[in-house]
Amino acid sequence: MMKKHKISLKQREGIAGLLFVTPSILYFIVFFLLPIAVCVYASFTNWNILSEKKMFVGLRNYDRLFADPKFWKALQNTLYMLIPVPIYIVFALLFGYACHKNILGQKVFRAIYYLPYISSVVSLTLIWKWLFNSEYGLINDFLRGLGVADPPNWLGDPLWTKRMIVLMISWKMIGIISIYYIAALKAVPRSYYEAAQIDGASSLQQYFKITLPLITPTTFYLMIVGVIGSLQTFVEVQMFTPDGGRGFGVGTIVFYIWQKAFSSSQMGYASAAALVFGAFIFLLTIIQFAISRRWVYEGD
């Protein structure tokens, strides 16, 4: 009698648990697994949203993709967008460390540093487009004031547009990334510093020998998420250069896929490109995990 009751309790808990996660499972199957299956299937067809006819073409989409110079150009531009990751990590660490050490005016600074992050990319690009306007923009006016005779044509020259996007992403992310570092710095035990002080370590030594190594798990997490995010840069590109820039000098892979899928309606081809891109990100993440064993602190 007693035993039977226990089992039914356990079963009740099991059923309750499953019911609680039902919406998540539904999401996973309908909006994640099914789209991926459709994507894989579509990548082997010449699916075009305009004509309902679709034919199985085998690996032809993949052949075409790898033979397209524009795809390789897009890959190059996408890798360029990794530059902001180390930049904002370094500055966020500096800022987070200063806040942790209770720098003068830190409350005001923190509120200001979050401002770009909470703004939408669309609004930001609208301001930036105006700030970086080559003739009337504030930036070039400032540069001319500094004596730069021929300031860059930020929106016309693909290389400068890419540099501007790198600057914008770095600038936008410092605030939010610093929150992670402030939390991580709080978690470093004080006793470590006290012991180091007794041994006569300078504050610089303490920083490099204790603080930095102990917060490597946070740095690693931020790098993984940052790389995945940066590789998917799209809105900035679309807003600054609606056609991907002169000679496709700005267009990223996501932009390339978006163009193929929604401007040329080549759903099959775009699906193949999206899968290759997904595999590329997956591979990069695995590599990062493999390298992490060499530098990430794993606890005592």
Add this chain to the structure above:
Amino acid sequence: MQRKTTPGRVVVFIIILIGACTMILPFIWMISTSLKEPNLVYTIPPQWIPDPVKWENYREIWTASNLLTGIKNSTIISVLVVVFSTFTSSMAAFAFSKLRFPLKKFIFTMLLSTMMVPLVVLLVPQFVIYSKIKWIDTLLPMIVPASLCNINTIFFLRQYIVGLPKELLDAAKIDGCGYFGAYLRIYLPLCKPAIAANVIMLFMTTWNDYFGPMVFTHSESRQTVQVAIAMLNSHYVQQTNIPHMMAAALIAELPVIILFVAFQKHFTESFAMTGIKG
């Protein structure tokens, strides 16, 4: 902690101050530009204080753009997503942290794996699926999937609920509360600070989303606020009414900024509490 003035600190302070200037000045410039006469934005040197101040820009923008429709649609989407997703995600977080059920680890790992897949891989096939079920050019693609689950929220709240005592669940069961009762009456109220932080993040990402609405809708009456202001972005500067554009962008920013200022404390504290470690 006491403050000491050392040369190193002064240098760091100056770097941070310069950084802060680069972050606040664009917004001040945006406000200034939004109050100018359209032809006065081209003056050299740039004018910081508009003369004359043209407040009418803020009245004209409502008829000169699709901003009102955008705000209406974005409000519908954001409110529904925030309410439903907070509910469904906190329920899942509760189950993952406090209940034992079959395939728990497996399901959680599956959900985590969704974070690794780039959005564009899903976007193309989702478009195909939505066109089959006639969801294209409705608000449903922005509402339904996001309402079912948000993996970030689940992960975040799970970390938080793990830290709450399990005895509360046992006590609830003795009182005949049932699992749903224990979740609703005990654990959910205890999660309030973490939920507040999440509501801000969720509202922000939903309100600021542009990629989804741009791909899944096309008629003017379905535009979200981000799509509406992106429409003001013309390829040629001379064709754009810059003050209108700035005013619209500023209005679109306001809800998030207000929410953020009101809850900033909750937001940063919750981050520290859950000690996000990955």
